Amino acid sequence: MENITKLVLFFGTAFTCSFIIAICILLIAISSTFPSVKRSRKEKLFLDPKAGQFKKFPSIEEPHSVHLSVIVPAYNEQDRLPPMLNECTRFLEERSSKNEFSYEIIVVSDGSTDKTIKVAHNYSEKFGTDKIRVLELETNRGKGGAVRLGMFSARGAMLLFADADGATKFSDLTKVEQAMNDTISCDYQIEPSEAAAKAGISIGSRAQLEEESMATRSPFRNFLMRGFHFLVWLLAVKGIKDTQCGFKLLTRTAAKECFGSLHVERWAFDVELLYIAQCLKIPIAEVSVNWTEVDGSKIVPVWSWLQIGMDLGLIWLRYTIGAWKIRAQMPKEK
Numbered sequence: 001m002e003n004i005t006k007l008v009l010f011f012g013t014a015f016t017c018s019f020i021i022a023i024c025i026l027l028i029a030i031s032s033t034f035p036s037v038k039r040s041r042k043e044k045l046f047l048d049p050k051a052g053q054f055k056k057f058p059s060i061e062e063p064h065s066v067h068l069s070v071i072v073p074a075y076n077e078q079d080r081l082p083p084m085l086n087e088c089t090r091f092l093e094e095r096s097s098k099n100e101f102s103y104e105i106i107v108v109s110d111g112s113t114d115k116t117i118k119v120a121h122n123y124s125e126k127f128g129t130d131k132i133r134v135l136e137l138e139t140n141r142g143k144g145g146a147v148r149l150g151m152f153s154a155r156g157a158m159l160l161f162a163d164a165d166g167a168t169k170f171s172d173l174t175k176v177e178q179a180m181n182d183t184i185s186c187d188y189q190i191e192p193s194e195a196a197a198k199a200g201i202s203i204g205s206r207a208q209l210e211e212e213s214m215a216t217r218s219p220f221r222n223f224l225m226r227g228f229h230f231l232v233w234l235l236a237v238k239g240i241k242d243t244q245c246g247f248k249l250l251t252r253t254a255a256k257e258c259f260g261s262l263h264v265e266r267w268a269f270d271v272e273l274l275y276i277a278q279c280l281k282i283p284i285a286e287v288s289v290n291w292t293e294v295d296g297s298k299i300v301p302v303w304s305w306l307q308i309g310m311d312l313g314l315i316w317l318r319y320t321i322g323a324w325k326i327r328a329q330m331p332k333e334k
Helices: 002-030 081-098 116-127 143-152 170-184 192-197 207-214 219-235 252-259 269-279 301-321
Strands: 045-048 053-056 066-074 103-110 132-137 156-162 201-205 247-251 284-288
Touching: 045 116, 045 132, 066 081, 066 143, 081 103, 081 116, 081 170, 103 116, 103 143, 116 132, 132 143, 143 156, 143 252, 143 269, 156 170, 156 192, 156 252, 170 201, 170 247, 170 284, 192 247, 192 252, 201 269, 207 284, 219 301, 247 252, 252 269, 269 284, 269 301
Parallel strands: 066 103, 066 156, 103 132, 201 284
Antiparallel strands: 045 053, 156 247, 201 247
16 A cells, blocks of 8 residues: 555656646747737837828837837727826926926827727827827737837837826826936936936835725735735745836836836736846836726736736746746847
């Protein structure tokens, strides 16, 4: 009996190890070491509504030409987008009227099927394409994919991505900017070229609201949330209380290095973004922001969190076995 038990344990262990090795080999075989970002000709252009002409987006590889780029990923956001853009433009217009501050807003329609594009073009026509541009993605790529292409099309020394629902009070940008200034020892509004060349990230955080929100959620949703935070800490990002807040500011250099290696295009992209930043030793500041839940969220409470949890495991495994690598860590060709 004892010998049978030992045999069962032996073969069980051997089978488990073989299965894990097979999964790792499969992941290496089917994974692209670096992300391959395909972009159609239409997705490289933006419409100037006044002139009725299409113009080419610039590249993040080019030098900056404005102080701040705001990237707004939008999927079927015809109702929530206007209040967000009203608040955003009001804040930025007031700032630009007082000093030589320049900005742009890039609304990235992520394969929207409603009137999101029309709404965004109305703002582009009102403010001009030097300030508001619309990037139309032909298919839905996911929030991470939309943000990445917005970043790759931006002109700013600093690049902020902000959710289209306007859940974060836009004036809290000043808090996030101050944390960035402290992090990189430079004020981008005064020295944009120096700030653009440095690597730093400053993110909004809703961690201070966690206890209050837990009181209103079901025990099961609280369990999922705590499980998610534990997995993020265990598998990917250390020292960050809120990885998912859609209000993140990056220097031009940090955006190029991090989004250049980003593989995940859906909800878990924030985690991979911060994981890449920590691997590259890019300093990250976390700042409390005012946040209000807005109706119309695209996240399905249970399924989305489970999907994100699976993505977290795959992010950790793929980087651990070398199926994914970070482009900025690779030796440069001479």
